[in-house]
Amino acid sequence: MLLFGGFVLMSFFFNENMILAQWFLRKENPDKAEQWLLKITDYEKQLHKNQHGYYNLLIGLIETRKAPLKSEKYFKKALSLGMKMSHNTALAKLSLAGISMAKRNKREAQMYLQEATKDDKNKLLTEQIKMMKGQMAQMDKQQVVRGGYRQF
Numbered sequence: 001m002l003l004f005g006g007f008v009l010m011s012f013f014f015n016e017n018m019i020l021a022q023w024f025l026r027k028e029n030p031d032k033a034e035q036w037l038l039k040i041t042d043y044e045k046q047l048h049k050n051q052h053g054y055y056n057l058l059i060g061l062i063e064t065r066k067a068p069l070k071s072e073k074y075f076k077k078a079l080s081l082g083m084k085m086s087h088n089t090a091l092a093k094l095s096l097a098g099i100s101m102a103k104r105n106k107r108e109a110q111m112y113l114q115e116a117t118k119d120d121k122n123k124l125l126t127e128q129i130k131m132m133k134g135q136m137a138q139m140d141k142q143q144v145v146r147g148g149y150r151q152f
Contacts, residue, residue, distance in 0.1 A: 015040065015047050021058055034062045053081035057092055064095060072099045090119035097132055101139060109136060 017036045024033035040046050043055045060074030075092045083089050097112035113136070117129055 015051060018047070018051060018055065018058065025058065025061060030062050030065050033058070037062065050084065053078045053083040054088065056081060057083065057088060060092070060095065068099060068102060072096065075099075086119045086121050087124045090116045090125050093119060094125055094128060094132065101132070101136060104139075106136065106139065 017039045021033040021036040024030070024036065037055070037058055040055065043052060047055055056074045056078035060071040060078060063071035063074060075096050078092050079089065079096075083092070093112045093116035097109045097116060100106075100109035100112060109132075113129060113132060116125065120126065120129065
């Protein structure tokens with residue numbers, strides 16, 4: 001009974017479709033997460049204003065697995081709408097850094113990585129940020145070999 005009451009109370013403040021989508025994303029089942037998010041037909045009317053950014057973040061994370069470059073607009077919208085938890089903001093900026101690297105835009109990628117490092121106050125994304133910086137260093141080495149000097 002207490003568990004049922006807790007679920008009813010939680011679904012009053014949080015949209016149950018978003019909760020289930022987050023759960024399926026954590027279980028690495030993006031197809032089911034997408035099914036639950038697609039049940040939200042008009043997020044501006046169905047969700048509380050504070051949840052709009054999180055909705056776009058979840059859509060962006062799912063879209064990243066299908067078409068990474070198309071997910072950029074969702075992460076930017078999530079950042080513009082705002083999110084209360086700093087690690088979610090850091091996750092969106094880290095994703096944007098990855099997209100910028102894929103587009104070979106090193107300056108933008110560095111900017112997003114620095115911002116993600118600042119927003120990751122609890123150090124939850126430290127490993128991912130370190131890995132991304134390593135990939136950026138590899139990108140520099142590849143540019144020198146690829147377009148650098150003419151070899152005879």
